[in-house]
Amino acid sequence: MSNAGRRPRLWIPLSLAGILLIALGAARGEVDTVFRKAIMICLECIGIG
Amino acid sequence: MVNASKQRIRGRGLIQLLFAALTNSFVTGFAAGKIYQGDLKRLCHPGLNCYSCPGAVLSCPIGALQAVIGSRAFNLSLYLMGFLLLVGATLGRFVCGFLCPFGMIQEWLYKIPFPWKRNRFRADTALRYLKYVMLVVLVIALPMLLVNDAGAGSPTFCKYVCPAGTLEGAVPLVLLSGAAKAPGDALPAGPLQPQALPGLPAGPPLLQGAAVLPGLEAQPVYQTGALFTWKMAVMALVILLSVVNYRPFCKYLCPLGAIYGLLNPVALYRLRMEESLCIHCGRCRKACLMCLDPEHRQNQPECVRCGDCVNACPTGALTMGFGDKRRTDETAGAASPARQTRG
Ligand code: SF4
């Protein structure tokens, strides 16, 4: 017997929740925070600071 | 009727290499000791890939998560939580097996011949919980709670642990700049100078954390003190362990692997078992370098979807792909990123 079909397709609501959270985070300006951090060499992060 | 075509997972090493090359394709960065500053950095890499790597064109999700949590404006990151939820719910730890550059590096190290390879030992299971501690304490709690006077937290996991940051960021930057200086030495004019940023005023050095000597305002000073020594020691330990143990960082320390692992049991990309085809030969269990038992549990948090068990299965009982359904001959070759052939 196959193990297929024994679990609800949880990946669907989880993915939709993920998309919603991405949109909410972007709307409140988190992407800019990520961008500002990522375009600088973070010496503290890599242990040279 | 059950289709008994045997699946073969092929080309994984090539996919790993191509994805690592593509997402670290800012060649100028390697040549000049700079990092990429374009718009793609608003997006995250699905795997662990330091955004201070000279070649990186995407952000590291774990670095970005700490950056947002530790920022003055936010305590939680909806953007990163959403990204990790979406990637984890669709791909799970397929990311680890196919897309993560640091996972690939550890696999290369494990291929180095060594007489004493050791994956099964008593503390192995307990040690695997350490990555959840890394996630909760170093990635979430400390950046959120340990803040300076200005209200900003520190990226604790990156700062004290992440060997990917040391290997992909610190080492190339230090080598490229020749900037491994004793504390207090000024960095000579060279490639690691403040870089002009689009849309931001020129002025203070953009190399965060750099001290500036009086009279040398334009020249950040790089200090390779105790923290650098500690990070190099952690990196060396992970490199050495990777020769004797398969993916030790992934098993024991990686907070990203912890997140994807929690989502692995429900992820769309999954291992499937056709029990009527299984002859209980145990070859899948022997083939698994993560020390799992795919005959009895296919979608546990530790499975990095390498496909070794699928390739080892002599009857085609184990398959891997999107969704629960086995592929039939008619659909073979249409859905999976790995090739499927008749065995
Ligand atoms: S566990 Fe972490 S380092 Fe290992 S492959 Fe997965 S994301 Fe990469």
Ligand code: SF4
């Ligand atoms: S269970 Fe199979 S796919 Fe998962 S890590 Fe082990 S060998 Fe790889």
